[in-house]
Amino acid sequence: MERIRLGNTVFEGLNNAYLIPGDRPTLVDVGVATDSVRQDLSDGLATVGYDVSDLEAIVLTHWHADHTGLAGELQSESGAEVYVHEDDAGIVAGDPAAIADERDIRERRFEEWGIPDEPLEEVTSFLDRHVDLQGEDVDVTRVHDGDRIAAGDGELEVVHLPGHAAGLSAFAFDGDEGREAFVGDVILPKYTPNVGGADLRVDRPLETYLDSLARVADLDFARVWPGHRDPIDDPAGRARVIAEHHRERTERVLSVLDEHGPADAWTVSAHLFGDLSAIHILHGPGEAFAHLDHLVAEGVVEQDGNLYATTGGDVDVDELVPVPETKR
Structure with a gap:
């Protein structure tokens, strides 16, 4: 090879x-x-x-x-x-x-995430170009x-x-x-x-x-x-490291909601990643959404329209984001 x-x-x-x-x-x-x-x-x-x-x-x-x-x-x-x-x-x-x-889903998500007009125009133009x-x-x-x-x-x-x-x-x-x-x-x-x-x-x-x-x-x-x-x-070890990264990001998302919620995905993304440009205007709120969506499904965050807020209960992030065991 x-x-x-x-x-x-x-x-x-x-x-x-x-x-x-x-x-x-x-x-x-x-x-x-x-x-x-x-x-x-x-x-x-x-x-x-x-x-x-x-x-x-x-x-x-x-x-x-x-x-x-x-x-x-x-x-x-x-x-x-x-x-x-x-x-x-x-x-x-x-x-x-x-x-x-795929384009229809993208347009719907962009609206749901609350991307402001200027970055929305930038990422749309980037993708179209x-x-x-x-x-x-x-x-x-x-x-x-x-x-x-x-x-x-x-x-x-x-x-x-x-x-x-x-x-x-x-x-x-x-x-x-x-x-x-x-x-x-x-x-x-x-x-x-x-x-x-x-x-x-x-x-x-x-x-x-x-x-x-x-x-x-x-x-x-x-x-x-x-x-x-x-x-x-060591792919198994790398998979574990990436899962641990997502566990830490879940904790950060919850912290953002505790401090700034209720918030939409764009706002959560801004607190996680700061200013974004080009393709990252898609990837940043997309990653925030992935975590928010997971937390809603697990019952520790509630969604009202496009806004997310914590439910106020105890949260075990270790259970929410499992890290795989490795065999080595």
Whole structure:
């Protein structure tokens, strides 16, 4: 397996694509549809003796443009079959109904969160300007949890791990030191993947993501290969650290509501993250919403319209945000 490092100046940078050589050359994730990333990918393939036309399969971890943008044109040039989880397949394929549904949810959430006019105009303009980064439409093959895909000289197993995105999936394989996986943005070595704003279609986003972190820990991979930056040698431990981060953030959200509530998601976000710009105007209140939504579902916060307030009862944050046990 060869890691191909890709630039990315629009979203969170240092993307990775992974080439699996062999009888069925397979690429895992492809990068955003820009000229510089297109060149990075072509150069990376050439370094290990491959050309785009050699690809027979492309596997996408989730629908975000920095992972899927070049898939359509790569498919056109190579004839490769493109695999993506069914929950993200419509957007990757460019299905108008799926794209319209995502946009409708976004507009509704922006109103519910209480984003003021100026930052609302900024984030809307940012998203509209970067639509082309999603690239060409793709003829997708839909996969499900547990499916197996022929790749290289072996196979990949689909492991559905939603939260950051509805269809986000890892692709597991037998590595040199045990079971490994390509994980996209399920866990990252430096940043914590955004939850709540990165895919507005996810119901109960924080709970969904915590369940995925628990599954990562339970699977106890020897190593995972993320969509950004370097490989993670203790993925179960990293999943635990990220869950602990969300536990701490839950405590902060409750503190903000105690001091400033009732408050909407934008106000809570402002106290958590300060001033925001560009894509973070989506991610900040989205993450605040994910926590507020979780606290409402757990009965420790009440919602009145777009405003949230604590119920005043005792709160056990350890129970609200479970941290997975690790096996090592």
